[in-house]
Amino acid sequence: xxxxxxxxxxxxxxxxxxxxxxxxxxxxxxxxxxxxxxxxxxxxxxxxxxxxxxxxxxxxxxxxxxxxxxxxxxxxxxxxxxxxxxxxxxxxxxxxxxxxxxxxxxxxxxxxxxxxxxxxxxxxxxxxxxxxxxxxxxxxxxxxxxxxxxxxxxxxxxxxxxxxxxxxxxxxxxxxxxxxxxxxxxxxxxxxxxxxxxxxxxxxxxxxxxxxxxxxxxxxxxxxxxxxxxxxxxxxxxxxxxxxxxxxxxxxxxxxxxxxxxxxxxxxxxxxxxxxxxxxxxxxxxxxxxxxxxxxxxxxxxxxxxxxxxxxxxxxxxxxxxxxxxxxxxxxxxxxxxxxxxxxxxxxxxxxxxxxxxxxxxxxxxxx
Numbered sequence: 488x489x490x491x492x493x494x495x496x497x498x499x500x501x502x503x504x505x506x507x508x509x510x511x512x513x514x515x516x517x518x519x520x521x522x523x524x525x526x527x528x529x530x531x532x533x534x535x536x537x538x539x540x541x542x543x544x545x546x547x548x549x550x551x552x553x554x555x556x557x558x559x560x561x562x563x564x565x566x567x568x569x570x571x572x573x574x575x576x577x578x579x580x581x582x583x584x585x586x587x588x589x590x591x592x593x594x595x596x597x598x599x600x601x602x603x604x605x606x607x608x609x610x611x612x613x614x615x616x617x618x619x620x621x622x623x624x625x626x627x628x629x630x631x632x633x634x635x636x637x638x639x640x641x642x643x644x645x646x647x648x649x650x651x652x653x654x655x656x657x658x659x660x661x662x663x664x665x666x667x668x669x670x671x672x673x674x675x676x677x678x679x680x681x682x683x684x685x686x687x688x689x690x691x692x693x694x695x696x697x698x699x700x701x702x703x704x705x706x707x708x709x710x711x712x713x714x715x716x717x718x719x720x721x722x723x724x725x726x727x728x729x730x731x732x733x734x735x736x737x738x739x740x741x742x743x744x745x746x747x748x749x750x751x752x753x754x755x756x757x758x759x760x761x762x763x764x765x766x767x768x769x770x771x772x773x774x775x776x777x778x779x780x781x782x783x784x785x786x787x788x789x790x791x792x793x794x795x796x797x798x799x800x801x802x803x804x805x806x807x808x809x810x811x812x813x814x815x816x817x818x819x820x821x822x823x824x825x826x827x828x829x830x831x832x833x834x835x836x837x838x839x840x841x842x843x844x845x846x847x848x849x850x851x852x853x854x855x
Contacts, residue, residue: 526796531754531776531811539799539815542791543784546819547731551750553703554694554716559669562619566720568647571597571605571615573627576639584608584635599647609634620644650720654680657687657726672715673724674708688728689748695723704729704750731819735761738769738825747819754801754812757823764803770828771803776815777822 531539565571573594577585584592597605603616610630615623624642631638644650646665654661659681673694677683683690683705690705696719705726708714718724731747740762748760754776758764764771776799780792787793799815802808817823 525794526798527792527794528798528800530800530802531815532807533811533814536811536814538790543780544818545778545780545784546821551691551701551703553701553708553714556672556713556715557717559717560619561668561670562621563644563646563650563666563668565599565603565615565618565620565623565644566647566649567599567601567603567616568649569599570645570647571599571623572643572645573597573607574641575631575635576641577635577637579635579637584631584638596645646720648721652676652718652720652722652724655723655725657684657690657692658682659684666718666720669717671718673718674715676718676724677726683726687726688746690726691729693725693727695725696721707750733757733817733819734822736822736824737775738765738827739763739823740765752817754815754817754823755809757817758812761823764825768827769825773826774801774803774812775799775822775824775826776801776817777824778818779820 529535529539571594575584575592575594576590577592578590579585594607597607599605599616600612602612602614604612604614606612607627607630610627613627613630615626618626620642624640627642628638628640631640648663651663651665653663654676658677661680664676664679673692677692683692691702692705692708693700693702694716695701703714729747732744733747733752735741735743735745735757739758743761745757745760752760754774758774764774778797778799780795780797782795785792785795801812801815803812
């Protein structure tokens with residue numbers, strides 16, 4: 488059996504170099520024992536899970552920022568850029584404003600200037616900005632009384648850009664929508680735009696107002712009435728997919744980018760999302776979370792990360808590790824890495840040995 492002995496010797500010698508799908512934990516974590524390790528290793532347990540939860544957030548700001556609903560008056564306010572349409576009625580003969588043979592004068596498309604004024608013949612510039620249409624009508628009619636004592640004024644408002652909102656995308660009918668009043672809500676706008684597109688994955692609603700930006704998950708916005716915020720002129724709303732993700736690698740059910748399906752995901756939920764760990768391959772004693780911290784987040788003491796690259800380790804064979812994984816939050820751009828069990832490589836070697844032995848026995852039987 489010299490051939491079998493030679494093959495066994497070669498296989499045992501090369502066993503550690505056989506190809507496999509994931510690294511061994513000893514290979515990854517060996518660096519922590521060096522005098523100057525290039526990354527920090529933190530074993531996660533119930534004893535330190537609360538402290539780790541206070542470490543700086545990475546990958547995003549940590550929570551969505553939104554404005555609660557604030558009910559406003561039903562009437563709109565006149566803004567710069569709006570158009571006023573006036574109809575002035577006067578029954579007197581020889582009226583200054585009314586032509587002979589008619590009882591009314593129409594003044595269409597009076598643009599509200601940057602100063603908040605509209606120009607009306609015989610009155611000049613009249614300040615109307617930030618007034619309701621009813622208040623502006625009464626002001627104009629009162630100003631006309633010395634000139635046309637019997638005049639009556641009708642006023643209608645056409646909203647301009649500063650009294651409208653832009654629904655940019657993520658709905659069936661994007662476009663510019665005028666505000667019918669100061670109590671117009673974002674859910675009403677989304678409905679008017681045809682609703683959020685059904686093909687968007689985990690949609691997020693973003694509101695841009697001036698130099699500020701607010702966002703919220705669409706599911707939460709629709710389910711909590713107190714979040715149905717009122718809109719202001721010149722608001723811009725866009726609905727888009729949640730772009731936050733983590734990476735799954737190693738001996739996991741899936742190796743890919745995994746997008747967040749909710750605002751917060753724990754390590755245990757992340758493992759469930761990717762289909763769990765690979766049976767027979769994964770090392771349950773060493774599931775890793777890889778994370779990068781910015782230099783400004785580093786601490787010299789134990790109150791936070793001491794190096795920019797940190798590996799969090801979990802032992803899922805113990806109750807302590809399982810409970811810790813249920814509370815440890817995954818950050819966007821984390822990597823969930825399942826190391827490979829040593830027994831997997833051993834099984835591969837033994838399988839190859841068995842094949843060689845089988846071939847050798849067959850050769851011997853033929854020769855005999």
